[in-house]
Structure formats: C-alpha cells, structure tokens
Amino acid sequence: MGNDVVVVVEHDGGVISDTTFELLGKGRELADAWGGRLVAALFGEPELAGELGAADVVRFAAGAELGGYCPEAWEALLLNVVESVDARLVLIGTSTVGMDLGSSLAARWHAAPLSYVVALRADGDELLATSQIYAGKLLADLRVTAPRVVVTHIGGLLPSDAGRKAGSPALEEIDPAVLGSLKSAFKERRVPDGGGVDITAAPMLVSVGRGIAGQDNLELAQEVADALGVPLSASRPVIDQGWLPKPHQVGKSGKKVKPKAYLAFGISGAPEHLEGMRNSELIIACNTDPSAPIFDVAHYGTTVDLFDLLPELAERLGD
C-alpha cells in the first residue's frame, strides 16, 4: 500500500484557490504521519508551481487549453498521477472540480470515495473522517481502512497558512501522450459581468432563500433592505428561479461575502450556501425549522415565520 498524498491544485484565471492551500496543509500533515510524500497535481499554468512549496513533488502538465478546466483531460492526467506515484489518498475541494473528478477517479482507480468531508485525521495507519450528509443535517464519523481513498473536502474549514510555504518541490512533467485520445475539447472560459451590484462590498445584507416562496414576496424583504440602505442577496434556488439576477447569489457558485451583519430569511444553510457567508461578523437567521443547519453558524436565530417577521422589521427600521 502506498503512502503518498495527492492534492489536486485548483486554479482559475491564474490564481490558486484558498481551498487548495488548506488541503496542501492537511495533506502535509497526513503524508508526514504516514511517512509518504505530498504530491501536488497541477494541470495547466505550470508557472504556478512556484507557490506549491508545501509539496515534495509537483506533477504538472502544460497547455493553455488545460488551464480552463476540461473534465476528461483533467481526469486522464489525474489518473496518470495516482498510478505513477505511490498514492493512497487524493484530496480535492468539494468544488466543481472535486464534484466532477472525485467520483470518476474513484470509480476508475478502484478507490473508496468520501464526499462532503469536514474533518480528516490520521489515526495510526488508519484514516478517520467526518462527512456531512443530508445537506449538513447529519454528520457521519467514518473509519477508513481502504487502501485507496478519494476525498472531496469542503473548503473554508481549515487554516490555509499551513499550505502556503516556501520550498523547492521536485518538478515532474506528465507525459503529454496521456492526452492522446480524448473525446472532448475545451472551448472557452467566461467570467460573468457584475451587473451593477456588488454584494461583497455591502456593510449588511438582507438575504432570502426558498422560504420566500415566490417572486412577489421579495417585496417584503426589499422593504427591510431599503430601510437599512443595503442590497438584497439570495441563495441559489431564488436565483435559479429567476427571481433575482445572478450577481445577488451568495455561496459556492456565487459570491463569498463577509458583511458586518448577514440577515438570512428562509435559508436552510446547505454547505454550498454556508461556504459563501459563514465568516460574516454577525449572522441572524430566521427559519421555521429549528433544526435547520443555518443555526449552526448563526449568532442569533428565530423560528418565527418570515412572513410575520419581515413586516415587523420593516416597520421598526423604516422612518
């Protein structure tokens, strides 16, 4: 059984994600515990290797077309990496890349997949993990003895400093022949335009989730936002329904926000939402379900109905 730990380096627009550094820190700890090496897998943008000092080895592939993320190409490269080092564990963030590659790599490399992991540590020669299930309503503690494991780990939970280290890892280029017979081709990468609002700059946010139940009801939240002079933000379902434009979305695939106060109405607190707002200075959540995970990160909570609460707030905050 191998003892190397492989971390997939995620980058977009030439910037390595914070989660990558968090996982490099965790990977370093586990590799040291098992006496293995920490291997960073870097696809596209090989010049980013200079930032991966925490690793012993950087296995890289060059090619501008890889930089934009192409699932089949990344999968072929990653499979090559895990097969050519003595890998035991692969760490990827629970991001698009992790959700896309983690399970296919596990299937092809015959490894046990663990998703939505929030804690991971070595226990002698074994691995102990905690995963979220049911959108964070339950946690599962797991003991992993499988010889090969692919973990997707939720970002934002570990210190990233441990992974930001100077060092001089060995640079090893992956044989480009690995990409010889792909059935897909990268076309383009597009960055959305801001559309006028910048919810990341607002001192406070009034944020609505599916509990708002309909576009017409947004008016109730808008009155509170207007009284505070701040914008509305929302969880993904509200955006997907077209009730508010995309730049208003908070979360994994939206904006990361850190206002002085985040007021959440009818938001359950799925991991993808928490990823975007858990570091707000003050979180006040309104949700009729007392076991909603949003209350795990909120400082204050209430289970009164948002349709009763919003008008009361508007009345008190308005002049």
Added chain:
Amino acid sequence: MRIVVPVKQVPDLVEELELNSEGSDIDREFVKFVANEWDEQALEEALLIKEAVGAQVSVVAFDEPDVDQTLYTALARGADDAVKLTGAGDGWLSTAERARLLAQWLSGQSYDMVITGVQASDDLDGQLAGTLGGLLGVPHASVVVGVEPGSGSVTVTQELAGGTVVTTEIATPCVVGMQTARQAPRYAPISRIRQAMSAGGLESVEAPGEATGPAEGVELLRLYPPEKAGRAEMISGDAPAVAERIVEILASKGLVKL
C-alpha cells in the same frame, strides 16, 4: 437521440430526521420521501433538448418509497417512457451501488446521453455522474448549467466558483450532471399526472443485480446531528418581540440607530 435520466427519492429535509435504534441510519419508517430536486433539473434539460432537436427521453429509478409518483410526474412533464428497476434491495442504496447497477442496466441499452442531477442530499459516496462516467468508460461533465446538442457531440457549460463558466465539447455517448437547467423545471398539472397514472406507462424491470452492502474499507462509527454547542442563541417571543430584539442587536453593534 436517446437521453436517459436516472432519478431518485430523497428524504424531505424540511422534516426532522430521526436515527434508527442502532444509530446506523436514519429511521426510514416515518420519513417523507420526495424527488431529488437536481433530478428535476436533469429532466428539464433533457426535455429542452427533446424540444429543440428531437429525442426519446427515458427516466429510470430504483424501487423506492413514492417513486411511482415521481416517475408518473416525469411522464406528465414530457418524458417518453419510465422504467422502475425492482429487486435491488430494501432501504438505502449507496451511490456507488446505484452507479454499478445502473451501469450494468445501461450496458444493455442504447443511449446518447445520460443526464443525472448534480448531487443528492443523502450522498456520502460521491456523485452519480462521475461514478457512472468512470464505470461506463465514457466522458462526463458535472455541475452543468446548459447542454447544446450537436451532431455526435454536445457542448456543455460548467459553472466554476464565483460564476465563471467553461464550455467543453464532448463526444456522445456521455454522462452529464445537471446543476441548473436552462429554464426552471416545468410544472406538471395534477390532471396530467393522473392521466399518466391511468395510462399506466410504467415499466417494471428486474434490476441487473442486488445491492451488496456498503463499500469495504469504510466503516460507519457514528451518525449524529451537529453539536448544539456552536449554535445560535434563539430569540424567543412572537414576531414583534423578535423584530424588537433584532433591531436592538443591530443597534448594539452600531449598525442602526435606535
């Protein structure tokens, strides 16, 4: 073109989840099961493709609580046929097992595309799209927000963090994991669901195998709700009292003037 959409039932998260007496699973006796919301996105995208270029859309599910309702709803929305795979086992099927059995069933079918939901809330085992792609040996892409059909290929748009998107052209057959369809899932009127039910277009087929239990090498030690320690301080009282208190809290931080 044939598009297969695997769908599944998940516990309704709006309700309290109780554990069974061994603490090894949720207590499934009193749980309300609903359709996985991302499967509805998958079906919607399949139906949009069907409308644009023509396709046979097949939904497939394992025999799970209230799954007939979900399959008939899919037919009412515009799916062409619905298959229920029976005999795979009672209770919870892990994604790994689901994928293994579906891959076996699919290997006896012709298909150009499999569109799954991006995820389901009860997963510990990773995501179906990638697992299926890996097992079938065909390309896949997940967290997809749009599929444009071409000839012998599709162009998929995937969402990365912060709203950045990438597009990739992928040869068919392929597997796609759907995050959000290009439009919100269409509504199926009750009358049409009833019609579908009385037409009885649900085909029951023996699953190609049985569940063999959880993966080796991963042992569940404990299943539990997150500790209450870090939880919010709950504000008591009716809506006016709660509103009063929230304004006080904001004022105490200097965020509003009283």
